[in-house]
Amino acid sequence: xxxxxxxxxxxxxxxxxxxxxxxxxxxxxxxxxxxxxxxxxxxxxxxxxxxxxxxxxxxxxxxxxxxxxxxxxxxxxxxxxxxxxxxxxxxxxxxxxxxxxxxxxxxxxxxxxxxxxxxxxxxxxxxxxxxxxxxxxxxxxxxxxxxxxxxxxxxxxxxxxxxxxxxxxxx
Amino acid sequence: xxxxxxxxxxxxxxxxxxxxxxxxxxxxxxxxxxxxxxxxxxxxxxxxxxxxxxxxxxxxxxxxxxxxxxxxxxxxxxxxxxxxxxxxxxxxxxxxxxxxxxxxxxxxxxxxxxxxxxxxxxxxxxxxxxxxxxxxxxxxxxxxxxxxxxxxxxxxxxxxxxxxxxxxxxx
Numbered sequence: 001x002x003x004x005x006x007x008x009x010x011x012x013x014x015x016x017x018x019x020x021x022x023x024x025x026x027x028x029x030x031x032x033x034x035x036x037x038x039x040x041x042x043x044x045x046x047x048x049x050x051x052x053x054x055x056x057x058x059x060x061x062x063x064x065x066x067x068x069x070x071x072x073x074x075x076x077x078x079x080x081x082x083x084x085x086x087x088x089x090x091x092x093x094x095x096x097x098x099x100x101x102x103x104x105x106x107x108x109x110x111x112x113x114x115x116x117x118x119x120x121x122x123x124x125x126x127x128x129x130x131x132x133x134x135x136x137x138x139x140x141x142x143x144x145x146x147x148x149x150x151x152x153x154x155x156x157x158x159x160x161x162x163x164x165x166x167x168x169x170x171x
Numbered sequence: 172x173x174x175x176x177x178x179x180x181x182x183x184x185x186x187x188x189x190x191x192x193x194x195x196x197x198x199x200x201x202x203x204x205x206x207x208x209x210x211x212x213x214x215x216x217x218x219x220x221x222x223x224x225x226x227x228x229x230x231x232x233x234x235x236x237x238x239x240x241x242x243x244x245x246x247x248x249x250x251x252x253x254x255x256x257x258x259x260x261x262x263x264x265x266x267x268x269x270x271x272x273x274x275x276x277x278x279x280x281x282x283x284x285x286x287x288x289x290x291x292x293x294x295x296x297x298x299x300x301x302x303x304x305x306x307x308x309x310x311x312x313x314x315x316x317x318x319x320x321x322x323x324x325x326x327x328x329x330x331x332x333x334x335x336x337x338x339x340x341x342x
Contacts, residue, residue, distance in 0.1 A: 028299070084328055123318065124317070125327075126226055127226065129193035129306070132302050133306070147294065
């Protein structure tokens, strides 16, 4: 599967705690390698790390990352998710299949990002949710492959018609 | 397009404010007709109504709805989004194309829901985000059609390579 990184901008620890957690867990479940968060937030690192240790995989989280340095050094395509961008149907065919960084902003995104991005991409030109937009883009780019992946975790959920089936290894 | 309704369960006004707003706006942008929220929340109604009045469409929001009565009376298929459910690839072909209600829980979902649902469906059997799960399911069910829809609103965003292009009619 493609080497995909998420860059989360403008996260404010108290206000965006839950939404950024949703962004990070969506990134993991949909096959990204890791997430970089521009603000330092050790609680966020812990709660995402906790899911990784129980449910498996090698998803990485780093917070307090300089987005400008990261994007300048990134050797791959940069896609910025924005409701102002090109239609997803037109933009996805331009994604190359090599290393990919998806930029997900919170409230206000510096205008520099629109310039540094190779593609400004809109999952619908309507206001909605960066979490849903990220999920849909990753689902399209990975052709749903990530959702069939075995994470090999200590806890494993077995798909079932009704109710809950969980398998677990001893700690 | 298919007649799709979202039922949001277990919303707590202070804690889930932003996440439920994301759920509602995702539902609207991805082609649902409306959202029913089991808890009464007039602020949520206002903020979603505000987006509808500016960006168009006829998306409905109702809060303080009895989920049991709504589901019992619903004349269509009921799909419950849960990480414990059947794989999306196996479950989507079972969705009929008629009226559809998608149930999106917050923290804890009554076990009755697993029984009332025609399909318990998992967008990946991993913990992530109900917002992303809803977005991906709607994108798959509508074959991306909703993302190409013209909402005919007073404010219209014009897809563009870089920057922001907004057209607006006088108020």
